[in-house]
Amino acid sequence: MHWLVYAAIVTATFIIMEAVTWLTHRYVMHGFLWYLHEDHHRKGPGFFEKNDWFFVIFAIPSIGMILAGTLDPELLWLQAIGFGVMAYGFAYFMVHEVIIHQRFKWFTRSNNMYIRAIRWAHKMHHKHLGKEDGESFGMLLVHQKYWEKVKKDRENTRNKN
Known part of the structure; x- marks a missing residue:
């Protein structure tokens, strides 16, 4: 498989994962698996949450696809999908756990x-x-409504100074 095709599959998978995440979050996490997600909305004691199991739920098929594509060169496309899912998982971790919830205090302030x-x-x-x-x-x-809120806040801050 040409490396451009491989890269395109990884990239397309990464992009599609945003839709998969939205649908999973809306209809699964806020649906029949709410019991795993609820403690994320109602924080309890301790560092870990039952919600962290969703990392495992997405990691298992990703690892399986990467392994299958590694063991069988005819399934290299499946390996690319697995790496796309993994890349999205890493982005999700960085945005959700590090930047938004700051479970890891790596970046605490940003005006971005x-x-x-x-x-x-x-x-x-x-x-x-x-x-x-x-x-x-x-x-x-x-x-867009959240972008507008942030822009309005920034303008109000500038006008006060």
Whole structure:
């Protein structure tokens, strides 16, 4: 397989994973697997959450696809999909766990518009403590209304100075 095709499969998988994440978050995590996700909305004691099992749920097929493609060269396309899922998982970890929830204190302050918009969207998601009436189920794409909120806040801050 040509490396450009391989890279295209990895990239396409990464992009598709945003839709998969939105659908999974909306209909599975806020649906029949709410019992695993609930402690993410109602933080309890300790570092780990039952919600962390979703990392394992997505990692297992990713590892399986990477392994299958590694063992059988005819399944190299499957390995590329596995790496695309893994890359999205890494991005999800960095954005959700490090930047938004700051479970790891690697980056604590940022005036970056994207980071502020994504943190605001996630804050609006977490204002709902139950599985119903949620909003902003995606991870990396931010709805325009959150961008506008951050821009308005920035303008108000400039006008005060």
